[in-house]
Amino acid sequence: MGVMATKERSSGAGDPARTLELLWRDGAAVPGGRRGPRPGLSVDAVVDAAIGLADEGGLDALTMRAVAQRLGVTPMTLYTYVPGKAELLDLMLDTVFLRMPRTSFAADEPWRARVTAVADGNRALYLRHPWLAELRVHRPPLGPGVMRKYEHELGAFEGLGLDDVAMDSALTYVLGFVQSAARAELDARAVDRESAMSDGEWWAAHEPLLARVFDGERFPLAARVGEASAVAYQGMYSPDHAYAFGLGRVLDGLGALIRSE
Incomplete structure (x- = not known):
């Protein structure tokens, strides 16, 4: 398995500062690019869509394009919320940990x-x-x-x-x-x-x-x-x-x- 494939199945492979900013966002939409956020879309919505895709088809089914399609937006729009797949994986992991029954x-x-x-x-x-x-x-x-x-x-x-x-x-x-x-x-x-x-x-x-x-x-x-x-x-x-x-x-x-x- 190549370096890129390994990174796409590993936590902690994204930009540390950006990831921490997103992890501790307290549910708010945190756009990451110059374009404004799409009404009704948020980091939480992106993460939920990604979790749904992974639940259904595993990590092989999880691509930024597939998440964008599920949300009805272009991949470029998605990148205004999450910098890339590495950061998205960290958000997904933290989210399922946060929601698990205790x-x-x-x-x-x-x-x-x-x-x-x-x-x-x-x-x-x-x-x-x-x-x-x-x-x-x-x-x-x-x-x-x-x-x-x-x-x-x-x-x-x-x-x-x-x-x-x-x-x-x-x-x-x-x-x-x-x-x-x-x-x-x-x-x-x-x-x-x-x-x-x-x-x-x-x-x-x-x-x-x-x-x-x-x-x-x-x-x-x-x-x-x-x-x-x-x-x-x-x-x-x-x-x-x-x-x-x-x-x-x-x-x-x-x-x-x-x-x-």
Whole structure:
């Protein structure tokens, strides 16, 4: 993938000063060129149109021309609101973070329940906006959505005896697991969609062939465990099981850290 293609799937690739100005605009239209703003159009409208396109077709469907067409304006008009696609991606990311539902944490709520709520909220966000899994977010835009999300999610680890660095690392650990699990789930959905077959249907169609070529005596563990798993998952893979099992082990690991502090 070339440099330009990489930039088009990365956060923090635009003009930093312009991006920050747009991120903290408080909902106002912020034209960026010499032409005046089109009545009824705003930065928020541009971002909403872009999110809609990405939700429907992924980042490949997101171009400045496509956004302009959805809004019924020319691409040149669009550039009076957003300098380019790099800045638009940052605005989209910050917007979905700002709008995501957040579960309030009760003071006496067990920490595992609080962290689970953070994980579940992020998993739901990825499944609602699959393009997020395509986006590289090594340098997140420091807008109100990113900051509010970070502030809220750190609250799941407050009062556990962790120092500030450990709190940040623990949150990063949880979010990294969720992102990985969400990518795997989205990949599985894409395979189902593209093949027009569920895992169960695929397995049923290929089981007779596998039975002819697979030697269970040569691979006894694979035969035993694979069969048990296929029955449990009703196919080769269960996103829900993989997420629940993995999150449980993440929480167990954090539990060991918390007890050691």
